[in-house]
Amino acid sequence: MFTRTSLSERAGRDLRLTRLLLERLPDASLAWQPHQRSFTLAGLGTHLARLPHWGAQILAQPHHDVGAGGPGHGALSTRDDILTLFDRHVAEWDDVLASTSDAILNAPWELRHGARVIESMPHAEAIDRYLLHHLIHHRGQLTVYLRVAGVPLLPLYGPTADFGCDGDDRRVVGPALPGADDDRIP
Numbered sequence: 688m689f690t691r692t693s694l695s696e697r698a699g700r701d702l703r704l705t706r707l708l709l710e711r712l713p714d715a716s717l718a719w720q721p722h723q724r725s726f727t728l729a730g731l732g733t734h735l736a737r738l739p740h741w742g743a744q745i746l747a748q749p750h751h752d753v754g755a756g757g758p759g760h761g762a763l764s765t766r767d768d769i770l771t772l773f774d775r776h777v778a779e780w781d782d783v784l785a786s787t788s789d790a791i792l793n794a795p796w797e798l799r800h801g802a803r804v805i806e807s808m809p810h811a812e813a814i815d816r817y818l819l820h821h822l823i824h825h826r827g828q829l830t831v832y833l834r835v836a837g838v839p840l841l842p843l844y845g846p847t848a849d850f851g852c853d854g855d856d857r858r859v860v861g862p863a864l865p866g867a868d869d870d871r872i873p
Contacts, residue, residue, distance in 0.1 A: 689789070689812070698818065705773070708829050711839075716728055721831075732769040739773070739779065742783075743780045746814065751799065752801065787810075793809045796808060796810040796812075826843075
């Protein structure tokens with residue numbers, strides 16, 4: 688059984704990690720893309736910034752219809768715009784989650800195409816799949832984009848080639864990391 692508390696903790700960690708990466712987006716490289724059919728760096732950052740809104744929608748509605756379409760959204764043009772959108776959508780997510788009962792989290796949610804039900808699962812499982820796994824997937828993709836763009840990668844899950852960590856004390860070995868002493872590094 689999912690609870691609001693456990694979901695809040697899990698989503699909160701993934702959203703904090705995502706913001707740390709979005710903060711590293713280089714404005715000068717936002718138009719770069721690895722392939723013509725891939726996101727630009729700005730497009731990927733913008734997509735990540737919009738995912739918490741998708742999570743809020745999953746909690747607030749009993750289903751989502753992929754056949755209904757939706758407004759097309761272009762990529763934002765600056766890191767600050769992407770961060771502002773992300774922060775707004777995280778605040779929306781937090782507000783919706785705070786007002787959601789554990790009963791709703793465990794109530795059925797459906798992904799539909801018109802009248803056809805593609806799949807049905809509890810709201811919390813839909814959050815796990817369509818918000819958290821989706822966020823993790825694109826965050827991993829963003830680390831590759833940032834690596835290719837020459838941006839040093841933070842130790843999101845442990846040491847990277849750019850930054851090493853010494854156990855729980857979070858001592859940075861290498862260049863000084865902004866915010867290292869304010870508990871932002873997980």
